[in-house]
Amino acid sequence: MRLSAAQVGSRREWTPYCRQGFTLLELILVLALIGALLAGTVPALRGFVHGRDAVEEARRFLALTRFASSEAVSRGETMRVWIDVGRNAYGMASFTGSEDAPTVSREYTIPATLGIVLNEEVDDQDVPTVLCLPDGTFDPGDLTAVAICDLTSLSDQIVVVPDELRTRFRVLSETEQ
Numbered sequence: 001m002r003l004s005a006a007q008v009g010s011r012r013e014w015t016p017y018c019r020q021g022f023t024l025l026e027l028i029l030v031l032a033l034i035g036a037l038l039a040g041t042v043p044a045l046r047g048f049v050h051g052r053d054a055v056e057e058a059r060r061f062l063a064l065t066r067f068a069s070s071e072a073v074s075r076g077e078t079m080r081v082w083i084d085v086g087r088n089a090y091g092m093a094s095f096t097g098s099e100d101a102p103t104v105s106r107e108y109t110i111p112a113t114l115g116i117v118l119n120e121e122v123d124d125q126d127v128p129t130v131l132c133l134p135d136g137t138f139d140p141g142d143l144t145a146v147a148i149c150d151l152t153s154l155s156d157q158i159v160v161v162p163d164e165l166r167t168r169f170r171v172l173s174e175t176e177q
Helices: 024-075
Strands: 079-084 089-094 105-109 114-118 129-132 146-150 157-162 169-171
Touching: 024 079, 024 089, 024 105, 024 114, 024 129, 024 146, 024 157, 024 169
Parallel strands: none
Antiparallel strands: 079 089, 079 129, 089 105, 114 146, 146 157, 157 169
16 A cells, blocks of 8 residues: 555645744854953953952952961961062061971962052062061061052052051951051
């Protein structure tokens, strides 16, 4: 028995109302729209990221001062936090080089888009140091403020100062600056 074409199933005719998929022109238009949207939003996000760099670097500096203070208390020896403006770096190290105690040392280099500004003029040979004492306090010396600023927009800066009790550093709010 032979089946006719009507019995097997008719082939659908290809009409404009029955197409499946997108044309190349539609795909190109959608990609062009997405590209235009991204071109408008990426520059705005770039400013957001640069502002976050200074905040994150200030948080890392605060964490380092707190770590140095807790190490000074737990080890019973003075730790120092140093700031090298010329190298755009800061870190901490043991102040007393006891031979039987392992030395603790950390060094951080900040990104090239950021800079460190101190409240005082320093010589090229001078590296400002904050001493973290074993009693939980610290001696900032002449250093009363450290500003971490975004070099691409000098208006964005985070200022870190010692608190009144000299037990930790804190970030100044915008109204205090």
